[in-house]
Amino acid sequence: MPTVEFNRVPPAGRPGGPPPPPTPPEPPRRRRRLPWVLATLLLLMLVGGGLYAVAPLRNPLPAPTVELTLPGTMKIPGAAPKLPWPRSGQAMISIDGLGTVGTSGGSKSLPIASVTKVMTAYVILTEHPLDAGEQGPTLTVSAEQAARYPQEQANGESLVKVAAGERITERQALQAVLLPSANNMARILAEWDSGSIEAFVEKMNATADKLGMTGTHYTDPSGLDPTTVSTARDQVILASKAMALPAFAEIAKQKQATIPVAGTVRNYNELVGRDGVVGIKTGSTDEAGGCLVFAAIVNVAGRKLTVVGAVLGQPGANTPVQLDRVFAVTRSLLRSTSAALGVHTLVEAGQQVAAVHGPLGSGTTITAAEKVEVVGWPGLEVRLDTRIPTVPSRLAAGAAHGQLSASAGEGKPVGTALHSGTALEPPSTWDRIRHHR
Incomplete structure (x- = not known):
């Protein structure tokens, strides 16, 4: 049987065989990874920076x-005014609504003589108020009250003539008390209001306590008794309250008035109508010396201010001398106070x-x-x-x-x-x- 011979192809790479196929290149793994790393880093930076920037914006700002x-x-500013204070006694000057300008003579309680009648009139007007210009109720002077007049006159008291059965209005009685400083009319008003002088004096002291008049004690409604004492400070407090009552202010600034039996009476306060003085009450005894509680209106740049003051214990041999000295001191104090006031x-x-x-x-x-x-x-x-x-x-x-x-x-x-x-x-x-x- 004939032999068949197959043609065999030599393995690649052997002599006489075909060339081997090319080896595929290794994938560039590192080059592919680098862009991703850079992108990731950039993203982290952007996100982190954004979070860093947004963080303070999330917190509310504090309020101004x-x-x-x-x-x-x-x-x-400036030096406090130096006022011409009296050499003796006690004094105080205040401006209503503003405060105390100054004081002198300490705070010892002193006899105040007929300045006492400011409280007498104040109690009467708070118990029996009067409108501006109103006469008010009528009082009748009793036979007993009229019978006291001769002895009161013999004592040298400041009085107005009265008669049994005399009919006098509340306003007229207050005019007798505040202008010619009638001691007998102060007692008549006290008995009319409270039934007795003692009961009325209790009202006076209760009112003083209520007003904060800590250095004041009343023992009679006229001030003749030297055991009725007060201070300049306390009388300024009372004067401001009294002058706020329209009827009191009307009477205190009168130079004269006409009342039954006594006729025309004159205001002992000679300063009324001068230097802006509009009241309020004089006082004079051997124990008290010359005393004056006063109010005056001053004009400062078109604004009206009320100066309220008290001068107590001015020396003198008798009432005219004592009052002349207290008037002189008061005029000096008022003029200096007015000069110290201004717009600042x-x-x-x-x-x-x-x-x-x-x-x-x-x-x-x-x-x-x-x-x-x-x-x-x-x-x-x-x-x-x-x-x-x-x-x-x-x-x-x-x-x-x-x-x-x-x-x-x-x-x-x-x-x-x-x-x-x-x-x-x-x-x-x-x-x-x-x-x-």
């Missing part, structure tokens, strides 16, 4: 705070009142829109009330924001509106991010 740059009280500027227009501190160093100021002026004297303490509402995060320049007022004593406050200075703006986003870093 206000720091006052004016104190709560100020004194009118406490805060200038545009003056800073407060500083506003905003977040991240932002801020502005609060300033007075107009100047603040007060009437008073150098050394007078004035209260300042600064009211600034909550400051918003954005406040325009020159915006009205708050009020400043000034007041002394019980006087009416004066003030001005407050304005912002430069504009207050909240920090920008970039400022917040930058500040956070």
